[in-house]
Amino acid sequence: MRWEELDREHCSLARTLSVVGDRWTLLVLRECFLRIRRFEEFEQRLGIARHVLADRLKKLTEAGVLEKIPYQERPRREEYRLTEKGLALYPALLALLDWGDEYMSGKKGPPLLRRHKACGHVAHAVPTCSECGEPLDARAMTAEPGPGAPAGFVVPQRPSKSAVDK
Amino acid sequence: MRWEELDREHCSLARTLSVVGDRWTLLVLRECFLRIRRFEEFEQRLGIARHVLADRLKKLTEAGVLEKIPYQERPRREEYRLTEKGLALYPALLALLDWGDEYMSGKKGPPLLRRHKACGHVAHAVPTCSECGEPLDARAMTAEPGPGAPAGFVVPQRPSKSAVDK
DNA sequence: CTTGACAAGTTCCCTTTCGGAACCCATTCT
DNA sequence: AGAATGGGTTCCGAAAGGGAACTTGTCAAG
Incomplete structure (x- = not known):
């Protein structure tokens, strides 16, 4: 490709x-x-x-x-x-930035902090559900075909058949 | 670089x-x-x-x-x-995905929908402030040097000097 | 009038990375 | 023995990237 x-x-x-x-x-x-x-x-x-x-x-x-x-x-x-x-694109940049702050900073901590103007605190972004407002993580969502899906589109739902999910 | x-x-x-x-x-x-x-x-x-x-x-x-x-x-x-x-990295992927759903889908709409298991709704991610819980957008944050900042680090705070910010 | 400076590109050359296909290797199946 | 399987590695020509020089339009200085 x-x-x-x-x-x-x-x-x-x-x-x-x-x-x-x-x-x-x-x-x-x-x-x-x-x-x-x-x-x-x-x-x-x-x-x-x-x-x-x-x-x-x-x-x-x-x-x-x-x-x-x-x-x-x-x-x-x-x-x-x-x-x-x-x-x-700001949410995407922010999410990448937050990941870098968390996992790629040296011992001293992140080089740049972001302060939320409205509340005045140093903050990071928490992705939350647009419908119920609860925080989202990797396993909180399931995928399903949408209106733009090509014919015969399959969403993989399980691990490879011979693997046992931990 | x-x-x-x-x-x-x-x-x-x-x-x-x-x-x-x-x-x-x-x-x-x-x-x-x-x-x-x-x-x-x-x-x-x-x-x-x-x-x-x-x-x-x-x-x-x-x-x-x-x-x-x-x-x-x-x-x-x-x-x-x-x-x-x-x-x-899930929040970052999700943010990129949501942007694509919004701005890069064809007329038919997004090819894949994500459903929040907990509430059962088709949802997208909303970045919110970790401190006060309000939704964040591009202009809601300011940047400032953090503990890992190099000496003499300057955060650009304004547009180029001769430009008038709209 | 010529020279220089500025901002925003474009061109050129050479090195690195990529796409695609072939090959390799340990092990099991037929 | 021969083929299949899974996870790579090697090779080649094409494309993209790094670095530096060159171009274009305009104004300002000498």
Whole structure:
């Protein structure tokens, strides 16, 4: 399977990854959420090769995650800003960040803390059920085919037949 | 910046991406959460080149996200299972999945629905504040240096100086 | 008028990684 | 003995990435 085929997969994760599932893309988005908007700023902060940066910004723009907004004419210069679609990636970034804080920090602890403006506490994100509000974990959900499922789609429900689930 | 340098970055997102920030790795993890555990199963379901799969499984195992568990001796065969550290990636996968459902589904809607066992409803994840329980979005948080911050670390707080924030 | 600076790319070359297919190896089945 | 099974490794050509130099449009300084 190639990159270009990913977005035709019948899987929302695969489709998401066709947009953001790349080495640099999520780091570019991290910068966007930190209010970085200009080509040179991205380049200097990330140490990314310029043509790779140009490619990622172009793809993110085409995907509707970023938009180019002119901030001056003559010479025309544009900066990149998150769209609504891009802002909606925040929960995903936050979840990855929280995992890194928890499992990848050194002895000293996480390098960056996030404080919830509304309550004033240093906080992390807890995924909760949109319907009942209870916290969710890996085993709290079951999968089932949805309206966009291809014909004959099967959701694997059990471990490999000869394996005994612990 | 190269791959190998990513895990030395003072950023939890970069460190997380040094483990899972690759084209295939998150798809391998998707399969893990669907209870796929064996080399051949991963290969057939993903259509990934075998040596790339071997490499990703090795790296995930070394990172402590998966562990190899023997399911038979003579010949010795092992399968890959999520560790606690791996299971803790569920919120991140779920957030990416939900974003894909929302923004990348075709007209027909998402291909796979997730039902919350506890309440019985089809649901998605809502990130909420660990301290006050309110839902979080992109602008609800501020960043500040934490205990693991490098000396002289600066959190960008404002847009580029000449830009007017909309 | 020429030179320089700036921002945002683009081009070039060389190295690394990937996709696809073939091959390997220990063990069991027929 | 020969084929099958599971989990890899090896090889090749193609694609992507790293790094540096070059381009373009415009203004400001000398």
